[in-house]
Amino acid sequence: MLLLVVEVMIMLLSAHGFQQGSVKVMSNVFRQQRLFLSMMSKRLEVRPVLDDVERISFGKAAKRRGTGSRAVPHRLNADERVEFNLAKKRKYLLMRGSGWRHERGDSPLANLYRLYCDATEIVAISVRRGLQPDGAAVDEVVVDFSPLRTTNVLDLADAVKREASLLPSLIGIQDFSSVDLLGWANEEVNLEEDTIWRIPALVIVGTFTERKDSRSLAETCAKMMCLNGGGGGGGGGGDVKRVSEIEGNDKAEEEEV
Numbered sequence: 447m448l449l450l451v452v453e454v455m456i457m458l459l460s461a462h463g464f465q466q467g468s469v470k471v472m473s474n475v476f477r478q479q480r481l482f483l484s485m486m487s488k489r490l491e492v493r494p495v496l497d498d499v500e501r502i503s504f505g506k507a508a509k510r511r512g513t514g515s516r517a518v519p520h521r522l523n524a525d526e527r528v529e530f531n532l533a534k535k536r537k538y539l540l541m542r543g544s545g546w547r548h549e550r551g552d553s554p555l556a557n558l559y560r561l562y563c564d565a566t567e568i569v570a571i572s573v574r575r576g577l578q579p580d581g582a583a584v585d586e587v588v589v590d591f592s593p594l595r596t597t598n599v600l601d602l603a604d605a606v607k608r609e610a611s612l613l614p615s616l617i618g619i620q621d622f623s624s625v626d627l628l629g630w631a632n633e634e635v636n637l638e639e640d641t642i643w644r645i646p647a648l649v650i651v652g653t654f655t656e657r658k659d660s661r662s663l664a665e666t667c668a669k670m671m672c673l674n675g676g677g678g679g680g681g682g683g684g685d686v687k688r689v690s691e692i693e694g695n696d697k698a699e700e701e702e703v
Contacts, residue, residue, distance in 0.1 A: 490595060490638055494565045503530065503558050513561075518643045519554040526555040533559055537668035538571035557643065563593040564642040568672040569602075573664045575657070584653065585660035589667055591623055591648045595637040599623055599648065602671065606650045610663050615656035623648045 498508035505521040522530060533539040539559045556572060563570040570590040578584050589606050591599040603623040610616050622628055625635050628646050635645060654660040 537672040538664040610652040613659040615659045620651040
């Protein structure tokens with residue numbers, strides 16, 4: 447019954463957002479949608495605890511069996527740890543490209559941040575910064591809804607796409623936010639029992655030629671959708687710091703890429 451009520455309220459709010467057509471109203475709708483998803487969510491035992499997220503980031507064994515996997519690297523190097531700690535504050539990850547490390551055959555930083563988002567029950571947002579052959583920026587903003595552990599993200603996905611469309615340097619947007627779009631059968635995805643690294647990423651990917659626009663979308667999504675970050679998983683801080691408070695820490699790194 448609660449699910450039905452929430453879905454009706456989301457539909458009404460979404461319709462209101464379309465009618466008004468303003469960024470401010472759309473932002474309020476977005477916040478309400480995220481709040482309703484928080485009301486729907488329940489504390490699933492499969493979610494990792496923050497202590498274990500920290501432990502496996504150093505290559506230590508998790509206390510809870512199944513948190514990590516030898517096939518999915520999570521151990522960070524020194525540079526990745528700096529970014530991971532910043533990402534926990536700003537609520538989105540900044541990476542050079544996909545964060546791929548050849549010696550690990552994967553991206554430990556992206557894997558660990560997704561695990562952290564699962565523990566804290568927030569959307570996993572990342573900015574993958576790249577360069578074209580002529581030196582111009584080409585960034586991807588990836589918004590992954592899978593840590594919410596619900597397939598009811600259609601309205602959130604539409605809101606991300608609307609926010610992205612307002613930014614002038616957007617050159618493309620891809621929607622892989624549903625199990626169907628990924629080509630999976632619903633019965634293949636167990637959101638309540640599978641660890642996050644077994645669950646497909648349900649993402650919206652926006653591509654931008656201006657770094658300020660990619661950061662703008664990431665910041666907007668973080669402020670709107672990561673309302674309860676840091677409170678889940680049996681530990682962590684409570685309050686979400688404003689992005690402006692930590693921009694000074696990011697400035698030097700931003701100028702390097």
